[in-house]
Amino acid sequence: MINKNSPIPIYYQLEEKIKNQIDQGDLKPGDMLPSEREYANTYAISRMTVRQAITKLVNDGYVYRKKGTGTFVSEKKIEQPLQGLTSFTEDMKARGMTPGNRLVHFKVVPATSSVANYLKIQENDPVYEIQRVRLADNVPMALETSYLPEKLVPGVTKEIMQSSLYEYIEAALGKKIKEATQIIESSTANQNEVELLQVRKSSPILLIERHTYLEDGTPVEFVKSAYRADRYRFMINMKR
Incomplete structure (x- = not known):
């Protein structure tokens, strides 16, 4: 009582x-x-x-x-530990959920100055620009926009992007991914995110910016993601 x-x-x-x-x-x-x-x-x-x-x-x-x-x-939130670097596909499989992607667009574009700076390449160098809605059990979880240098990660196709990009980089190209840094901040859904993530106007969103590196320190990926805050939360263990 x-x-x-x-x-x-x-x-x-x-x-x-x-x-x-x-x-x-x-x-x-x-x-x-x-x-x-x-x-x-x-x-x-x-x-x-x-x-x-x-x-x-x-x-x-x-x-x-x-x-x-x-x-x-509400549906229970998916809790993702911030320790360890896994792909969305690997993370969902580990939870017994079926991962999926809905490709919004896939194209090769000249790198803008900011993207070139993040990837340590020359401005206007060709990069893949890939936008996907990431699904778990067919429910939209995140809107992800990835940039990869075409020269460093050749042969990427729409079919490859339907599965795990990290598996392709490591298994098919033989390049070992070592680490990544992530920046997380809160925001509200814009109109594009409202439509693609199937959320209400001004719903809370977790914005994540990730920079991924190979073993030799070469940047291999720059990603900007918008995660549904009503379905996702992040957890970290801290030791003194």
Whole structure:
């Protein structure tokens, strides 16, 4: 029950109670939550307090609202550790999910000054520009735009991009990928991301910029990705 004498705010107690029900499987993805009135009557609290708890759950991605219908439990987020360098395909397979791609465009273009700087090549050198919607169990998870030097990674085709690019670089080309750096920041979905990721306007997005290097330190890939913040989160273990 809600402890009204606790120093812990009532809205927070309700929020944690609903979170526990979701985490323990008592409330499953797609289930509709009780109405604000039902929660208020059950716990003898105000509807404003209930609304505050639900709004926090919506903002944190645990639930979502459907106008005129109700509030529903969201699909569980995929948690990706930030230690170790794996491809999206490898990561989804490790979770028992079926990875997939929806190719938006695939072309060779002259490198802009910024792309050339990231890849340590000359401006206007040919690079692959590949944009894909990354899927897990056929659900859009991320919109990814990759740039690769054509001379360093020859022979890339649309068919190759339907599977794992890293597998092609290492197995087919014999080039060993060593490491990558990633920058993560928050944003809201633009119109293109709304359409391709099938999210609502201004939905939270995790923007990720990755620079990938071969064993000898040569940059092999520059990637800009927009991940759905309602389906994805990143985790890192830190030791003192």
